[in-house]
Amino acid sequence: MRVPLSWLREYVDLPAGVTGRDVQAKLISAGLEVETVDQLGAGVKGPLVVGRVLTIEELEGFKKPIRFCTVDVGDANGTGEPQEIVCGARNFAVGDLVVVILPGGVLPGDFQIAARKTYGHVSHGMICSARELGMGDDHEGIIVLQPGPEPGSDAIELLELVDEVLDIAVTPDRGYCLSIRGVAREAAIAYGVPLRDPALLDVPAHNGDGYPVTLADPAGCDRFTARTVTGIDPEAASPIWLQRRLQKVGMRPISLTVDVTNYVMIELGQPLHAYDRSRLSGPIVVRRARAGEKLTTLDGAERTLDPEDLVITDDSGPVGLAGVMGGAGTEIADGGSTDVVIEAAHFAPIPIARTSRRHKLGSEASRRFERGTDPLATSAAAQRTVDLLVLLAGGTAGPGVTEIAAPVAPTAITMRADHPDKVAGTAYGRETVVRRLQEIGCDVTGSDELTVTVPSWRPDLNYVNDLAEEVIRLEGYENLPSTLPKPPAGRGLTGNQLLRRRVGRALAGAGYVEAPSYPFVSAGTFDQLGLDADDARRRTVRLANPLDDTEPSLRTTLLPGLLATLRRNVGRGAHDVALFETGLVFLPRAERLLPPRLPVDRRPTAEEIAALEAALPEQPRRVGVVLAGARELAGWWGGAQPASWADAIEAARTVARETGVALTVRAGQYAPFHPGRCAVLLAGEQVVGHAGELHPRVSKAFGVPERTAAMEVDLDLLAAAGGERATGPRVSTFPVATQDVALVVDAAVPAADVEAALRAGAGELLESVRLFDIFTGPQIGEGRKSLAYALRFRAPDRTLTAEEASAARDAAIASAASHTDATLRGA
Known part of the structure; x- marks a missing residue:
């Protein structure tokens, strides 16, 4: 605006x-x-004056029409003699009043005017167009003024150029x-000054003699005012002041009648429409469109109407889209409309907004109606339009007045006087609250309990907090005190929030970079991952209004987003990349429930919140990593160490340690991992995730390097298995006793099973077990492998003797032999 x-x-x-x-x-x-x-x-500087064209000489022999003119500019040139000016415009004639800038003047854009020889003559100044004066974009011809101003009078003031x-x-x-x-x-x-309300006009009441109107849809149109003006001079043009005001607000002057309706709309906020009375047949009816009806609007487009469209009709059918745009059949014709019917109506916002969007037809009228206009301003707007047409166009106001209005009670809101104080956290006091509400036009009664009657021009005020906002904004948002909230003692981050932070710090410390991604996927993503047709991860939650139609579903795994980020970074020259993400996945429930409609006037009950959560998809939190390239860079110390599936498994162990869980790792097969390089991660007997090297087809489908490794674990399951928060390591003052054992087992026996058996047999003196070597060869037999472990023993209260350490070692070996058929190598 x-x-x-x-x-x-x-x-x-x-x-x-x-x-x-x-x-x-x-x-x-x-x-x-x-x-x-x-x-x-x-940027305008005079002399800029009114001039009267005295003579016009057409110059021949040039590529475009050129005129040599003499113009009377009064005494503005200091001599009183006619001013000689060369001009290329052709929309003026001898005797017309034009706008002339004389040598020494400056136009917008620092365009300085001086006498100059052109087309064989000396031009002493310039005859100006609207665009050259900064009045608009019209450059088709120069400005031709209406009769009245004298030659030599100041055009800057006349045209209201400075504003x-x-x-x-x-x-x-x-x-x-x-x-x-x-x-x-x-x-x-x-x-803090009075307002001279332009809508406070004396308007005649409905007398039954006006143009006939019927409201067939009171819900869509609850008020309609119709006035007639006859005897309009079809040659009358809009005065300069009217044109300039429309230009300043960004509207183009068209004709006097149309300009007046636009002017009143901008002035009062009430859209109006003028019909050529000679083109109306029968009474005006406001109703919904019928299926198949068509209307050609003022923009020349033929539109097929929808039964929800609110339309203005006469006996011939629709003559306008109510509140949006009039029809071409009843428009004010240039030079031919002497009798007009003025429409000033109040339409419901929702039907107008839907019609405007349905037909992709926005207008100044629809912009106002869909936000809500003042229903009590229709009579004043119609009267103001009639007055201007009588004054400027020589018309006569018709004696008949049509004023149809459905009874609508004003909105009344009950509010405690101290409610704005509580909302703002400051003390305004009853007197300030009442004064501010009265300033915006409210009628306020009551003492501690206020009854506030909302003015007709404020349909946005419906609740107590709307009134509180009015008080606060008028008192100044900048005057609100800055106060920090005071949380109750003992509250802070939840256990899950602390866990997520610990996991993030641990992975970042291990060299991973956090890379959050959007949670949207397409059906083709699961094909790239190589998932089976019946894989549960293909069952997704589909969005009703996705941001991107190519990715309409919510993710069920973190890996697609991480792999897309990896591909982007590798494509930009980063060859050694390790990324992680902590985020939610969305798993549809077996039974689809409709969410309840929660109240806004109170806190939802526990049952309502539970019903809402039951209608939402399951949203477990996962941690995923992807890594490619070198884990350790090459240097003088040696060659690079490529990242492998073992690093992905170690990342899972890093996450698990923050939850206090010792993971069990077993070989498995799980898409999208390589069938021979995939690990199943367990917390006890619960599968919590998978890690390994991606299948070559998956790496190719996503465009990531070969042998890319990845991991994904369920952080919620790990947190549940961990129980209490993980504690730091305990440092003992007593020495450790280290015993190495090399056990020969069948090649199919997982190392994790051997480690579990060693832990079970070693007892409470065992501090840690570490696999430090795997050997295969003819020395130990076909289908066999040797696993070398370092066992660390320590007592919390004493130094272990050699006999105690050996006994614990032998017990561990016996347990391994019993559970995995392990034999001591070299025995």
């Missing part, structure tokens, strides 16, 4: 010396988004500010 400061001053007595920047600051403080203040005419225009981004809840009236009200409150 563009608001000229000169227009604003008509309704608000702003203090002397106040600039557009000052008004901008005040309105921003009151909550309006004033984006810019345009300085119109800032300041506020450009306001009006939010959907502040539709009343899409008018000079609404912004003037805000400015009057901000400066």
Whole structure:
């Protein structure tokens, strides 16, 4: 919404010396988004005067038409003699009044004017177009003024070239500010001065003699005012002041009747429409469209109407899309409309918004109606339009007045006087609250319990918090005290939040970089992962309104996002990459439930929250990693150590250690991993994840390096298995006793089983077990392997003797022999 400061001053007595920047600051403080203040005419410098064309000589022999003119500019040139000017425009004739800038003047863009020889003549100045003066984009011809001003009079003042225009981004809840009236009200409150409301007009009552109107859909249109004006001079043109005001707000002058309706709309915020009375047949009816009806709108497009569209009709059918755009069949014809019917109606916001979007037809009228207009302003807007047409077009106001209105009770809200204080966390007091609400037009009664009747132009005020917001914004958001919330003692991060932080720090310390990704996937993603057709991960939660139609589902695994990030980084030259992500996956429930509609006036009950959670998909939290390239870079110390499936398993152990869980690792087969290089990760007997090397086809499908390794574990399951928070290692002052054993087992026996047996047999003196060597060869037999372990023994209260350490070692070996058929190598 563009608001000229000169227009604003008509309704608000702003203090002397106040600039557009000052008004901008005040309105921003009151909550309006004033984006810019345009300085119109800032680069214009006179002499810029009115001139009368005396003679025109057509110059021949040039590629384009050129005219040599003499123009009477009065005494503005200091001599009183006609001014000689060369001009290429052809839309003026001898006797016309034009705008002339004389040598020494400056036009916008620092275009300095001087006498110069051109086309064989000396041009002493220039005859100006609207674009050259910064009045608009029209450059088809120069400005031809209406009779009245004398040659030599100041054109800067006549054309109101110097002004300041506020450009306001009006939010959907502040539709009343899409008018000079609404912004003037805000400015009057901000400066504490009275408002001269342009809608306070004496209007005649309904008398039954006006143009007949029927409201067939009172829910869509609850108020309709119709007035007629006859005897309009079809040759009458809009005066300069009217044209300039429309240009300053960004509208193009069209014809006097149309310009007047646009002017009143901008002034009062009430859209209007003028019908050529001679083209109307029968009474006006407001109803819903019928299936198959068509209407050609003013933009020339034929539109097939929807049964939900609200339309204006006569006996011939639809003549306009209500609140959006009129029809071409009843438009005001140039030079031919002498009798007009003025429509000023109040339409419900929702039908207008839906019609505008359905037909992709936005207009200044629909923009206002869909935000809510003042239903009580229709009579004043119609009267203001009639008055201007009588004044400017020589018309006669018809005696008949049509005013149809469905009874609508004003909105009344009950609020405690101290409610804004509680919302803002400061003390305003009852007097301030009542004063601020009265300033915006509310009627306030009561003492501690206030009854607030909302003004008709504020349909956005419906709840007590809406009223509290009005008080707070007018008192100034910048005046609110800055207070930090005081949480109850003993509260802080939850256990799960602390766990996620520990896991993130642990993986970052191990060399991984966190790379969050969007949780959206496509069906083709699961094909790239090589999942079977019946794999549970293919069952997804599909979004009703996805951000990207190619990825309409929520992820069931973290790996696609991590692999896409890996591909992007490798493609940009990063060859050694280790990434991790902690995030939710979304698993659909077997039974689909509709979520309950939660209340907004109170906290939901435990049962309501439980019902809501039951309708949501399961959302376990997972941790995933991917790594490719070198784990250790090459250098003088030796060659590079490539990342492998073992590093992915170690990443899982790193995560598990933060939960206090010792993982058991077994060989397995699980897409998208290589069938021979895949590990199943268990916490006790519970499978919590998988790790390993990606299948070559998966690496190729995702465009990541060969032998890329990955891991994904369920952090919620690990946290549940871990129980209490993991504690730091205990440091003992007693020495450790280390015993190495090499056990020969069948090649199919997992090393994890051998380790578990050693732990079970060694007893409580065992501190740790570490596999440090695997050997296969003819020395130990076909189908056999040797596993070498380092066993560390320590007592918490004494130094172990050699006999105690040996006994624990022998017990461990016996347990391994019993559970895995292991034999001591070399025995």
